Amino acid sequence: MHALADGLVLASTVDFDLRSLYDGFWTLTVEGLTYGAIYALVAVGYTLVYGVLKLINFAHSEVFMVGMFGQYVALLLLGFTPSGNAYAEGTAMTLVYLVIACLFGMAVSGLTAVGLERVAYRPLRKRGAKPLTFLITAIGMSFVLQEFVHYVLPKFGGDPPLGGSTAQPGIRLVEQKKLFELFDASVFNLTLIIIGSALVLTFLADTLINRTKLGRGIRSVAQDPEAATLMGVSRERVIMLTFLIGGLLAGAAALLYTLRVPTGIVYNGGFILGIKAFSAAVLGGIGNIRGALLGGLLLGVMENYGSVVFGNQWKDVVAFVLLILVLMIRPTGILGEKLTRARV
Amino acid sequence: MSAPTTTDTTAPERGRGLGDRIRFWWNNLPRPQQWAIGVPAVIVIALLPVIKPPIISTTAVDFGGMMAQFAMIALIAIGLNVVVGQTGLLDLGYVGFYAVGAYVVALFTSPASPVWNSADHGFFSGPWAWLACVPLAIVLTGVTGVILGTPTLRLRGDYLAIVTLGFGEIVRLLADNLTDVTNGAAGLQNVLFPEVGKSAQNPDGVFSSGNNSGTLNFGVWWFWLGLVLVIAVLFFVGNLERSRVGRSWIAIREDEDVAEIMGVPTFRFKLWAFVIGAGIGGLSGALYAGQVQYVDPKGFTVINSMLFLCAVVVGGQGNKLGVIVGAFIIVYLPARVQGIQVGDQSLGDFKYLFFGVALVALMIFRPQGMFPARARLLAYGRQVYAAVTTPVRARRAGTAGVEAKS
């Protein structure tokens, strides 16, 4: 039996490389923040829907995926060739294209999210289904959206066909240029665009929820649907708006993601990111937009550190272990649940 | 999911669904008659892959093999039902237990296993090695359940869900990354299986993948073995349900705080639910390893966890027979669609599209699952049930039912 003992020496397969972490610390931080910002934007969608409906909207990762296709189609319609560039006409035009692609992606994602709510979740609410039923429906819709892009979309043609099992040859919207160095990390224009837009959008979402009348409606429904209805808030409308906001942000995140990873536009390209984003939402405190931002950024940075220290294959393990550890110490996330206990 | 809601306050009308009608009819039968109907019914199901009824049989995949997979998923569903349906803990990482069970068997019996330095595995080689591994798989998976449950079961609702999801992924990633222990992505082949029924035609016995021609192929044998285990586990879980443990689970599901106040040691019983669920998952994993005779990390992704959960919810959470039907749907539907050809287009490409649509439609039309569980008295339930329902039924059929919570 001591062969068994020999085999179980785990240490041999896990190295600790603190040296690389020390050497590349700032680069890793900047890269991690870039990814974390995208996680955060997607996480807001999870967090809002959860806050209002107590539903883990598993199909949200597909809303994100559809958004990637949305912005890609927009660029195709603008006349760009697959796997080409869109930045040859100077900064001003690039910005215009960026905004058009972003709006298109947001529109597609937003409509998908609203459609999802309309087709799949509303009939369930009418029947007063249990939360788990919603979860299974979300999984079902996730299958439907993925497989639609995988097998139905290519039937409509295109060269190369849209959808299908391989990634689209993405169109590069922004040429990566080094702007300046932060400590010893290069900061690129892309980095700033991604982190900046994500911060602005989450800030806007936060303001919308916490400062406007609409946001008050959302918070009231999250807190007590019956009371909110009695006070004249339309629950259905609030729910739809929640999905719309989440979808719009996912669409924006989709554009930012494809800026960074032009080759990520594929039918199953949203799944892992969705799980990470949901983890980020839980990490920060579910129902809490600032928590989603904090959770996203933290997750992005920590998994980047972890993947250097332990090796890249441990990246997801680091992310999940971090999540578990945080929840052990703070069972409702770092900033705690918010939407449910919001001040009205 | 979140704070467990009360059972079915919103279910359309009590006692009107097909499931309820079957249940009333079944519950009102005396024990011997139940046996008289149950045993032939099980035999008919067992013979399905032998008879291969024309329309029901799958065309693109082997019916026996598919039924074997169904038996494994049925076990999974029963185990997961203990956790999700009975105790109300949402577990999205159940595939982790399945993986642990499969890996225990594979690591002990596969010649590629890095755990052994030689081809001789001592006790764990030879014709009965698989059987020797099964209890080990159950116990070790149960231990995994304790390891996962102890720190996490203090979390509530969806926090538990995401943590278990993470755990499921961690198990898969460990299997993938710890190459020195699990052989990583290369997987473990030639896992042993029970070598019984050897003959000239089947030198390795009927459970060997070499036995694949004719009606009684290895799929059918594994299905039968699986069926036996399903029935055994059903008896075990059924008895648990009617015991103090089962009553505590339901109390926890309905309201954890109240249960705690009423003197139910909630943490302990939640942990028990986890461990028993895990053990059943490990048993199913051991079946998997034996039937496929090859184990690698790719088969244990989050998506599988979701499918298992689908089986439970579609079947009707809390109803251990219902979830078996759910498991059948999960396995059968994509497999059946696969062989259909419409013109030039094989519907197989769209099988998960159909599956998704079916899930959504099923949930919309039967949000509580196909055979939803009803709250009822657990101790002496049958007697009370019979005593109360008979006169009521005489007056107005179908409205009766002593509800534990009514």
Place this chain on the structure above:
Amino acid sequence: MNRRVTVGAFAVAMAAVLTVSACGSKSSGGSEGGSSASAGSSSGVTIAPIAQIDTAGKEVPSADASSAVLPAGDGKATCPASTIAMAGALTGDNAALGINIRDGAQLAVDQHNKANPGCQISLKTFDTEGDPQKASQVAPQITNDQSIIGLIGPAFSGETKATGGVFAQAGLVATTASATNPALATNGWKTFFRGLANDDVQGPAVAKYMTGKLGFKKVCVIKDDSEYAAGLAKAITTGLGSANDSSCNGDVKTKDRDFSAIITKVNAAKPDAVFYAGYYAEAAPLVQQMKNAGVEATFVSGDGVNDPQFVSQAGSAAKGADLSCPCGPAPDAFKSAYKTEFNQDPGVYSVEAYDLATILMRGIGAGNTTRPKLLEYVRNYDGQGLARTYKWTSDGELTSSLIWMYDVK
């Protein structure tokens, strides 16, 4: 209320569509100019063969590929209606490779049937999802269908491990176009034939070529979590010996799209080259992010990346990459026929599937219309295909073990 919001949402969408189309028409001239410049840099990128090398990394002159055996044959083949099968992942996450194989085989079958009215062969496809358990359910369907006399598949090493014994027992010739795990040939399955070199051939050859001809002194090896990559990376690391800097070796997971941690390590090590063992789906973003991060090392990779999809996804970032493959360059006629039929460029393993289907059909056309006869035919086969010479050892490995090197221009 709801209605208003819905209408509003649609209005937003319509506005977006209009804006887009308006901009599209307005800027079409401008963007044409812009994108043609960019198209020049992206679609101009191609994979071009450099040399054929042997296991020692030495260049060897290439054989004449124009004499390749084609499915059409002389058009006079006669046979009863027969069936060959293809098994592999056609749905699920691993579908891309399975579809390449199916389409390659389908093209061969179509060309054969068109040219040989006297011998009509059909291709039955079986979807395993790349899952060993599904494969174990599919295998009996294949062996029990007595009309099937030859098989292309299973596609992956894992499912082949789970089902190889089934085909061996049934005496059904199973030619794989993609399973490269070396151990598969050592199981004593008399029906197993591998249509390409295994990982143990490609690895040392490419490693020697890198240290010899290309003169690399320091190489980082990155691999994904597939079995194929594990085998290839191991062979490469051994072959490189001291030229491999283990401090910058890394692992990626399938579907990973962010490689900043690995790139940080590579950047710190400043190697001459980075070898990537894996598939193009991860290689494309990897090579892009390396370029963006200023890594100057040459990107070298194996057959999993040698796919038109790699250059079309990675664009100009792929330039300068060296790719190896046990497959010879596909002739243009094949490429255009494939593109016409499936509206897609042939991908990894399409050529192998095409060649293997050709071999099976030639065998059937020559009168080998039972399983034992076709098995015997394949075992004694010796002929040139589009990709390479096909002649097998008794284990089912190819006798010739030459590797092609390509670079991306």
